[in-house]
Amino acid sequence: MSSAIELIVDGFAQLKDRQSLEDLRMHRRRLAVDLKARTGFDCRLSITQIEQDIAAIEAGLNTLSGPIGG
Template identity: 65%
Template sequence: MPNAIELIVDGYVSLNDPRALDDLRMQRRKLAVDLKARTGFDYQATIQQIEDDIAVIEAGLARLDGAAAS
């Protein structure tokens, strides 16, 4: 069963909206940087989930790039 980020990315890909995907990726990257800068608590599991989300978003962008190249 796909998770939420996969469904969101699939929606943006079907709408052919790379800008929305890029905005989503940038938001996730900023969040990861902010969490990595924090101390006093182990955010590693959350950071890993965010990095997994970024990988899904980048795969969606690659699908759009592949469709544009065809």
């Protein structure tokens, strides 16, 4: 079964909405930075999930990186 982020990325990719994908990636990157800066909590699982989300978003962005108009 596809994860929620994969479904969201697929939707944005089908709409060719690069800006929304880039915004989503930036949001996830900020979350990762914030979690990595936390002390006193074990956020490794959350950070791993966010990094997987970023990879899925980047894969979606790569599908839009083909020739323009192609």
